[in-house]
Amino acid sequence: MPRIDQRGANRRAFLRELGALAVAPWVVPAAALGRDGHVAPSNRITLGFIGVGFMGQRHHLSRFVEYPEAQVLAVCDVDRWRREHAQATVETAYAAQRTAGTYRACAACNDLRELLAREDIDAVVIATGERWHGPATVLAAEAGKDIFVEKPTSLTIDESLAMVQAVRRCGRVCQTGLYxxxxxxxxxxxxxxxxxxxxxxxxxxxxxxxxxSEVELPAEAVPDGLDWELWLGPAPWRPFNKRFHQYGESKSVVPWSFCRDFGGGSxxxxxxxxxxxxxxxxxxxxxxxxxxxxxxxxxxxxxxxxxxxxxxxxxxxxxxxxxxxxxxxxxxxxxxxxxxxxxxxxxxxxxxxxxxxxxxxxxxxxxxxxxxxxxxxxxxxxxxxxxxxxxxxxxxxxxxxxxxxxxxxxxxxxxxxxxxxxxxxxxxxxxxxxxxxxxxxxxxxxxxxxxxx
Structure with a gap:
């Protein structure tokens, strides 16, 4: 579309430019108007993902990018490989849906507080370990986000009760992963x-x-690209061991669950x-x-x-x-x-x-x-x-x-x-x-x- 610069155009040139705009074809993609089965961007629910391991990536992110009524804007994980892989998943999926064939608008971060601070995100999918489910859900509700939180909803009974109270107090919609x-x-x-x-x-x-059960595992070197402090989050500090977290592509759903600090087992x-x-x-x-x-x-x-x-x-x-x-x-x-x-x-x-x-x-x-x-x-x-x-x-x-x-x-x-x-x-x-x-x-x-x- 021609740019109108009133400061440099005389009256005659300005009127010619307006006339050209009036008769020139203005093509707007069907997706932008919500036609042909598309949902207009203004009507899409914007999403952020917190935790993109086995469940977050394979079960949720890979499917939400297919839903026309949703748009993923950001992903968050303390594991750099998973974070970057999830970002690439989003951008590849959306690029394939665009006429231009490119898309570079999915943000990636390792701290959930950064994602929750974004005013353009409507809702979040929380698929971390259960040590994070309670605190992340409460923070998300207080940030005005609707929530999908994986099971088990919490690490303790009191955390479950606090989650319900926060969601109700903040007037949010919260689905749990018992599908x-x-x-x-x-x-x-x-x-x-x-x-x-x-x-x-x-x-x-x-x-x-x-x-x-209570376990003690030997300390191992923290992999480059893993924020171990944020992985632990609210849980008691203990040294890294690969049995708790497999850096990179996740091979199992809940590898940490055998340890009482992080889960309740089967x-x-x-x-x-x-x-x-x-x-x-x-x-x-x-x-x-x-x-x-x-x-x-x-x-x-x-x-x-x-x-x-x-x-x-x-x-x-x-x-x-x-x-x-x-x-x-x-x-x-x-x-x-x-x-x-x-x-x-x-x-x-x-x-x-x-x-x-x-x-x-x-x-x-x-x-x-x-x-x-x-x-x-x-x-x-x-x-x-x-x-x-x-x-x-x-x-x-x-x-x-x-x-x-x-x-x-x-x-x-x-x-x-x-x-x-x-x-x-x-x-x-x-x-x-x-x-x-x-x-x-x-x-x-x-x-x-x-x-x-």
Whole structure:
């Protein structure tokens, strides 16, 4: 478009220039106008990513750059390789969508405070380790950002409660990464349980009961390009060891989870998905179990949660053992219980749901018209886009922060029962253990300065 310089143009030249503008074709790309399936830039939700390792890069960033209703403006990671790789992922994806074939507008930083200070970012995806989930969520809410935070939502019970309070106080939309809430198979299974298709639920079997422990690993040289102080963040200081963090491309989801300073082991990293399904199916999204019994007591062979009404949730090994468990009629003892799901046993039958790709029941007619094989990536996309739609409409998403935090608290309860080695009575309304000060102290941990929740 010609530039009009009124200071140097006489009246006649100025009028000629205006006339030329009036008749010259002015071509505006369809994407800029929101036509032909495009979303106009002014209507896109602008995103920043905090943590771009295994989950942040592979599961989230690689998909959000495909959604026309969103635009990634910045990435943040304390690992330089991951940060630069994520930046390249964004710019390559957007360059391919542009007529010019180039795009160089994704910022990269290693300190989340720098990203959160940007006024042009609407929302953030937090996919760090859980040591950061609580503080990062609170900081993001206070910075006016909507939030998608990965599971487990927190490192402690008190952090989960603080996250809910911050999100509500700041009026933000917060989705948690328990994305089976967006999977048709799990939706059907939980609906059948809630509607009484199995009669009164008596027990539920889920798998993976491992917890973290206190560990001491030898100090190793911090890789060039890794900000170890910021990696630790609010967690206690300890020397770098590659078992905590694999510099560069991430080969596993939660390598740090075996260490109690950084995680809770399988119960919080994996079984939290199954606990979320249990909470959902039992209609306990605002409550939880009332007693937790670890196997060390000898009362049950496995970690067991007692829910109001007498429902028992047993965290078992891969299969049901007739010598230890009540095996429901029609159940094949050689069948492995599926990851991240469970077996719901009621008065009138059982139902088995999980991520292995099948939904089964006895009687089989219960799921005869069920959805096709489970596809986690379809469910994940639905979950991500449900968050974007919730931001647009200002409704609560399918796994709101209060729901996801309550399911994470169930995992924390199991960890604390295993660590203390005794039965614990839990008050879901007061969010505290009854008559056990040691267990109550384990609801929280001190954070390194200057971090807080």
């Amino acid at each position: 089976q809430r967006s999977a048709e198979e799990f939706q059907l299974a939980c609906r059948l349980v809630r509607e009484g298709a199995l009669g009164k639920i008596e027990r539920i079997y889920v798998i993976m009961s491992g917890t973290s 119960l919080t990293s994996n079984t939290v998905h199954a606990f979320d399904v249990v909470q959902w199916a039992l209609g306990m999204d605002e409550s939880g179990p009332v007693e937790i019994v670890p196997p060390e007591t000898g009362l049950y062979p496995d970690l067991t949660f007692k829910y109001p009404g007498g429902v028992l949730v047993h965290v078992v090994d891969q299969r049901l053992d007739p010598s230890k468990h009540v095996v429901p009629n029609g159940w094949d003892e050689l069948t492995s219980i599926q990851n991240f799901g469970g077996v719901f046993v009621g008065e009138r039958g059982w139902l088995h749901v999980g991520r292995s790709g099948y939904l089964t029941a006895n009687p089989s007619e219960l799921v005869a018209n069920g959805p096709g094989p489970y596809d986690r990536f379809v469910a994940l996309r639905r979950h991500q886009r449900d968050w974007l739609e919730a931001i647009r409409t200002r409704r609560r998403p399918s796994c709101d922060v209060a729901v996801g935090c309550q399911s994470t608290i169930v995992a924390h309860l199991g960890c604390i029962a295993r660590w203390t080695g005794r039965s614990l009575t839990w008050d879901p309304a007061g969010q505290q253990f009854l008559g056990d000060e040691e267990a109550n102290r384990l609801r929280r941990r001190a954070l390194r300065q200057p971090w807080r929740v």
